[in-house]
Every structure is written in C-alpha cells, then in structure tokens.
Amino acid sequence: xxxxxxxKPSLENIVSTMANLTNMEYAIFNxxxxxxxxxxxxxxxxxxxxxxxxxxxxxxxxxxxxNKPGSMMSCLGCRFVxxxxxxxxxxxxxxxxxxxxxxxxxxxxxxxxxxxxxxxxRDYMDxxxxxxxxxxxxxxxxxSKKDTQILHKVIDEIVREIEYNYLIIDNRGLLIYWDKGIxxxxxxxxxxxxxxxxxxxxxxxxxxxxGARQGKKHCVMEGFQGxxxxxxxxxxxxxxxxxLKLERDKNNSKISMxxxxxxxxxxxxxxxxxxxxxxxxxxxSSSSVLITGDTGTGKExxxxxxxxxxxxxxxxxxxxxxxxIPESLFESELFGYEEGAFTGAKKGGKLGIFEMANGGTIFLxxxxxxxxxxxxxxxxxxxxxxxxxxGSIMPxxxxxxxxxxxxxxxxxxxxxxxxxxDLFYRLNVIPIxxxxxxxxxxxxxxxxxxxxxxxxxxxxxNINNISKEAIDIMxxxxxxxxxxxxxxxxxxxxxxxxxxxxxxxxxxxxIIKSVNKKIDLKESIALEEANLITNTLDKYGWDLKGKExxxxxxxxxVRTLYRKLKELEL
Numbered sequence: 001x002x003x004x005x006x007x008k009p010s011l012e013n014i015v016s017t018m019a020n021l022t023n024m025e026y027a028i029f030n031x032x033x034x035x036x037x038x039x040x041x042x043x044x045x046x047x048x049x050x051x052x053x054x055x056x057x058x059x060x061x062x063x064x065x066x067n068k069p070g071s072m073m074s075c076l077g078c079r080f081v082x083x084x085x086x087x088x089x090x091x092x093x094x095x096x097x098x099x100x101x102x103x104x105x106x107x108x109x110x111x112x113x114x115x116x117x118x119x120x121x122r123d124y125m126d127x128x129x130x131x132x133x134x135x136x137x138x139x140x141x142x143x144s145k146k147d148t149q150i151l152h153k154v155i156d157e158i159v160r161e162i163e164y165n166y167l168i169i170d171n172r173g174l175l176i177y178w179d180k181g182i183x184x185x186x187x188x189x190x191x192x193x194x195x196x197x198x199x200x201x202x203x204x205x206x207x208x209x210x211g212a213r214q215g216k217k218h219c220v221m222e223g224f225q226g227x228x229x230x231x232x233x234x235x236x237x238x239x240x241x242x243x244l245k246l247e248r249d250k251n252n253s254k255i256s257m258x259x260x261x262x263x264x265x266x267x268x269x270x271x272x273x274x275x276x277x278x279x280x281x282x283x284x285s286s287s288s289v290l291i292t293g294d295t296g297t298g299k300e301x302x303x304x305x306x307x308x309x310x311x312x313x314x315x316x317x318x319x320x321x322x323x324x325i326p327e328s329l330f331e332s333e334l335f336g337y338e339e340g341a342f343t344g345a346k347k348g349g350k351l352g353i354f355e356m357a358n359g360g361t362i363f364l365x366x367x368x369x370x371x372x373x374x375x376x377x378x379x380x381x382x383x384x385x386x387x388x389x390x391g392s393i394m395p396x397x398x399x400x401x402x403x404x405x406x407x408x409x410x411x412x413x414x415x416x417x418x419x420x421x422d423l424f425y426r427l428n429v430i431p432i433x434x435x436x437x438x439x440x441x442x443x444x445x446x447x448x449x450x451x452x453x454x455x456x457x458x459x460x461x462n463i464n465n466i467s468k469e470a471i472d473i474m475x476x477x478x479x480x481x482x483x484x485x486x487x488x489x490x491x492x493x494x495x496x497x498x499x500x501x502x503x504x505x506x507x508x509x510x511i512i513k514s515v516n517k518k519i520d521l522k523e524s525i526a527l528e529e530a531n532l533i534t535n536t537l538d539k540y541g542w543d544l545k546g547k548e549x550x551x552x553x554x555x556x557x558v559r560t561l562y563r564k565l566k567e568l569e570l
Contacts, residue, residue: 002139004030004094004102010138011037018131024113024124027105028094028135029055036102045085045109051078058091059100063125065090067118088114090121092128096139104131165246169196171239173205185224185246196244203458204228208242224248261308264301266450269440275302275432282430283310288382290367290427291405293434296484299405300365302432306403307361315360318353323369330374332390341391354387354398361401367427368408368419379423402427437479437486444475447483451490452502461494469504476515533564 004011015026019039027038033052035043058064066089078084089107093100106128108114117124165181173196178186186199196205204219208230216229229245265276282289283306291299300319307317325333332341336352353362364370370378381387382402386395404427413419437443448471452463470493479485489508496506504512536553540546551561 002096002101004028004036004135004139005034007135007138008036011135014131014134015039018127022124022127024117025107025109026131027107029103029105031055031059031100031102041109042105042107054078054091055103058093058103062093063091063128065121085109087111088117090117090124090128092125092132094132094135094139096136101139102135104128104135167196167244167246168241169244170241171209173197173209176241182246206458208244212239261305265298265305266446267440267443268446269435269443271435272440272443275434276305278432279305279309282306285430286399286401287429288401288427289403289430289432290410290424291403291432291434292410293405293407294436294480294482295407296482297434297436298483299407299434300363302434303361303363303403303405307363307401310361310401312360312401316357317361317363318357319363319365320353321365323366327371327374330371331377334374335377335387335389337390338392341389349389349391352387352389354381354400355396357400358398359400361403364402364404366406366408367404368406368410368413372418372420375420375423379420379426382423382426437482441475444486445471447486448474448490451487452494455491455494459491459494461497462500463494463497463502464500466502467504470502470507473504473507473512473515477511478514533561 011028015028015037016039018024018026025039025042025045027042027046027050028036029050030036033050033055035048035050054064054066066086086107086109089105091103091105094102094104106117106124108117165185166177166179167175167182168177169175175195196208200208201219201221204217204221207215207217211230211232214229214231216227218226219228224246226246226248229247231243231245232239233241233243262276262279265272267273267276279302289303289306291302293299303319304317307313320333322330332350332352334353336350336355338349339347341349364378381398384395385399386397388395410419410424410428414421414424448466452466455461456463474486474489481488489511490502492508493502493506497503533550533554536550537546540549540553547561548558551558554561556564
C-alpha cells in the first residue's frame with residue numbers, strides 16, 4: 001500500500017494552494033491516523049494527534065460531516081469532546097484502486113467560516129472530492145514510478161552480462177527502458193526528447209513499426225554499424241511495445257567508418273575533392289574547425305565526416321543547433337547545472353552538452369545565433385578546456401573538439417559588434433568553405449541518382465531514371481536551397497511519380513516556373529537582338545557592303561554578324 005508520507009512535498013503544495021484559494025483550513029492523514037500535512041492554523045488549533053476513531057469512521061464510510069461536535073459517535077473518547085475548536089468539519093476518504101490510503105479534512109475555526117461551510121456544504125464536499133482525486137493521481141504516479149524502477153532493476157540484472165545494447169519502446173516510439181550501451185550510443189538524445197524518431201533514420205523507424213513479428217535488419221548510423229533486432233510485444237493481439245537489440249558487426253573497424261562518412265560526400269567537383277582530402281589531413285587534430293557555406297550545402301555531413309574519420313569516432317558526436325534552444329536555457333544545456341541551482345532544477349543536477357561530448361566532438365550549428373554573453377563563456381571553454389556547471393564554482397576538465405558552422409558572414413557581424421572577434425579567431429583555426437550547388441552543377445547527376453536510390457527504399461518505389469527534359473530543367477535551376485532543396489525535389493517527385501522514370505511534370509512547380517521564366521527572358525533577349533540586326537541591315541542593305549556597315553554600327557565584326565544571323569536563323 002502507498003504511504004502518503006512519500007508524497008509529503010506534493011501534499012503540502014496542495015494544502016497551501018487550496019487554503020489560499022478557499023480561505024479554509026485543511027489536513028491530510030494516512031490510514032494510521034498520522035498527520036501528514038496541514039495548514040499552519042489547523043496544526044496550532046488541533047495539533048498533530050487526531051482521534052483515531054474518527055479517521056477509522058471516514059475510512060469505512062467514505063465521507064463524514066461533523067457538525068455537532070461532542071454529540072456524535074465519532075467524538076466519543078476524543079480529547080476535544082467538550083471543547084472542539086472546529087465547530088464544523090468535512091472529512092473525505094482518499095482511495096487508490098478502490099482501497100483507502102488516507103483522509104482529507106476541511107474546516108474553519110471562525111464563525112464566518114462555519115457559516116460558509118454550512119451554507120455551501122455541497123460545494124465544499126465537491127472540493128474535497130476534487131482534492132481526493134488529485135491526491136490519488138499523485139499516489140498512482142508514485143506507485144507506477146516504483147513499479148517502473150523495479151522493472152528497470154530486473155532488466156538491468158538480466159542484461160548485465162550481455163554485450164548487446166537493449167532498448168524498449170512503446171507503440172508510439174517513446175522510450176520505456178534503455179541500458180548503458182544505448183545511453184552511451186545516443187548520449188545527445190536526452191537533451192531533446194526520449195523518442196526513437198530522433199535516434200534512428202526514418203527508414204529504420206518505418207521498418208520497426210510496420211513489423212508484426214520478430215525481425216532483424218542491417219543498419220549504419222552514427223557510431224554504430226551492425227544488426228538491429230526488433231521483437232514486438234503483444235497484449236490481447238495488439239502490439240503495445242517493442243524490444244530492440246543492437247548487435248555490432250564483428251568487423252566494424254575504424255576504416256569502415258572512414259569509408260562510410262567520407263563516401264557520403266558525393267561529388268566530382270574539384271573543390272569538394274580538395275575538401276575531402278583536407279578532412280583526412282585534419283581529422284585527428286584537436287583544433288577547432290569553422291565550416292561556412294549557404295543553407296543546405298552539407299555542413300553537418302562534413303562535420304560528421306571529420307568526427308567519424310578521426311580517432312574520436314568511438315566517442316559521442318553531439319550536434320546542437322544554436323538557433324533552436326531558448327536563450328534562457330542555453331547555458332544550462334551547454335554546461336549543465338547542480339542540484340538546487342535554480343527553481344525547477346532536477347534532483348541530482350544535469351550533465352551539460354560539453355560533458356556528454358567528453359572525448360568526442362560537439363557540433364555547434366548556426367554559431368552566429370549564439371548570444372553575446374554566451375559567446376564569452378564558450379570562449380573560456382575553448383581557452384581553458386574546462387566547463388563550470390550552473391550553481392558550482394568547481395571547474396570540470398573536458399576533452400572536446402569543437403566544430404562550428406554558419407551561413408552568416410561572421411566577419412561582418414564582428415564589425416557590427418554582434419559576434420566576438422576573439423571567439424571568431426578561436427573557432428576559425430581551420431576554415432572549410434562549402435561551395436553552393438550552382439557552383440558545382442556537374443554534381444547534380446550523381447546527387448539525383450543517389451537520392452533516387454535512397455527514396456526507392458523509403459517510399460517502396462521502383463524508379464530507376466529521370467527524363468532528359470526533367471534533368472535539363474534541374475541543371476538550369478539556381479538551387480537557392482542547395483543540396484537539401486535538390487533532395488526535397490527528388491523526394492517530392494518520387495511521391496508523385498507513377499512510372500519508373502521521373503517526368504518533368506512531376507517536379508515541384510517552383511522549379512519549373514523559375515526555369516521557364518529564365519528561358520522566356522533568354523527568348524526575349526534573342527528577339528530584341530534579332531530585331532536590332534534586322535533593322536540595321538534593312539537600313540544599310542543585306543549585301544556584303546551593307547553587312548560591313550551594319551557590323552560597324554552594331555560594334556561587332558562581320559564574322560560575328562554572320563554567326564549571329566545563323567544562330568537567329570535570319
């Protein structure tokens with residue numbers, strides 16, 4: 001049976017809140033007639049000792065109204081039998097799963113309060129019922145929490161000697177249980193949410209949730225390459241949870257990790273090939289790297305390639321988008337906090353991102369969004385290789401490589417005093433600039449092939465080609481969203497396409513309209529040029545002498561004039 005003493009902090013909050021709202025006095029007792037919580041006035045007037053017979057009566061009957069103190073059965077033997085400070089009192093039984101776990105009392109020690117209760121007895125009984133249900137809910141949560149702790153302890157003992165990494169999720173993908181191996185592998189996930197949607201690729205989560213029976217699948221993820229086993233758990237024929245087991249490949253060597261992540265940078269472009277060579281040279285360095293480039297150019301892919309090609313590849317890679325975390329939470333997320341550091345701080349405190357990434361790499365995306373006061377704190381970490389939790393004065397040494405990325409002009413921000421110059425130079429030890437997709441148009445073909453292969457599996461399609469008209473349009477498009485926009489365009493087209501070849505009509509309308517405008521502009525310019533040449537030749541004549549005079553007026557050679565006449569079919 002649950003003991004209400006375990007809920008004392010919550011009960012004190014409830015009593016205090018209800019007393020302020022209703023201007024009445026409250027007390028809560030357990031089944032042994034022990035006072036667990038009460039208002040200060042109740043404690044002063046009636047003390048800690050309560051007549052146990054009156055509590056037993058409430059536990060048996062459910063609700064009791066004491067409005068004739070001294071002359072009621074429950075008053076017999078009470079020390080206040082002839083001088084009860086409470087002239088009216090309502091008591092209600094608190095139950096959990098139908099079993100009594102305590103009693104709550106509502107009373108007043110003033111005549112005005114007595115009258116209020118007497119005139120609104122039904123309303124106050126409803127208030128007590130509401131509070132009883134609230135306490136039952138807290139008790140249920142406490143009981144469930146203990147059951148969960150027992151379950152986790154049993155599972156821990158079962159899997160302690162097994163090398164595999166275990167994870168249990170419910171049918172929505174929320175985590176129920178995970179062992180230390182999973183915690184190490186996905187150390188960054190606790191920062192956001194306990195759901196596998198942010199842990200596994202989309203095709204893997206789809207495979208898990210569409211599997212009605214036990215199965216296994218080979219997968220490659222950050223820090224892991226091997227077999228994922230999935231076992232659905234059913235109750236009365238309905239899947240309620242899944243047990244997931246990750247079994248590493250025996251030959252999962254450092255070299256294979258190098259190949260996987262360097263090969264994920266697909267390009268025939270000379271500049272991109274130089275970047276891949278640079279990654280190999282600087283991978284094992286501890287120096288900071290600043291990756292610049294437009295949105296969608298693949299800055300995080302390069303950061304991952306740097307980490308997984310390095311000697312840190314077995315340690316965490318923790319990506320953080322500086323634009324996505326509220327400024328008020330940023331410091332506690334980066335550096336962690338001690339217990340009691342602020343209102344709402346977790347018991348035992350919390351690890352910060354830098355501690356989670358210890359021995360590995362932290363990727364600070366959109367570093368230009370970092371507030372100025374936090375830039376100073378980040379600079380100190382880079383200079384001293386240590387962090388200081390909120391609420392602590394003790395430095396904690398950390399060994400973390402920092403890779404930052406931005407699509408902003410940090411040097412201009414330095415001139416405007418919105419980005420610290422000293423931090424910029426600390427981060428920009430090794431700069432890597434990624435070209436936009438319009439600067440590497442030769443890569444469009446291989447990227448399209450890669451995305452077609454990728455989404456065939458995810459969308460269960462059998463598309464193996466793209467029409468000449470579609471690819472011509474895609475080569476003419478400027479791609480302001482770069483590789484990410486190209487991937488989205490292919491995913492969109494493959495969702496719409498019914499044949500084995502992506503047709504022009506199934507590309508996003510934005511791309512088709514943009515290129516058509518460009519083509520229309522070229523045609524307009526060509527028409528204007530044809531009219532100018534025609535009018536000039538009409539003026540001087542279409543014979544050789546006329547063409548010589550016309551070319552002179554047009555500012556081109558006779559040879560160029562003949563070429564343009566041919567191109568314009570004049």
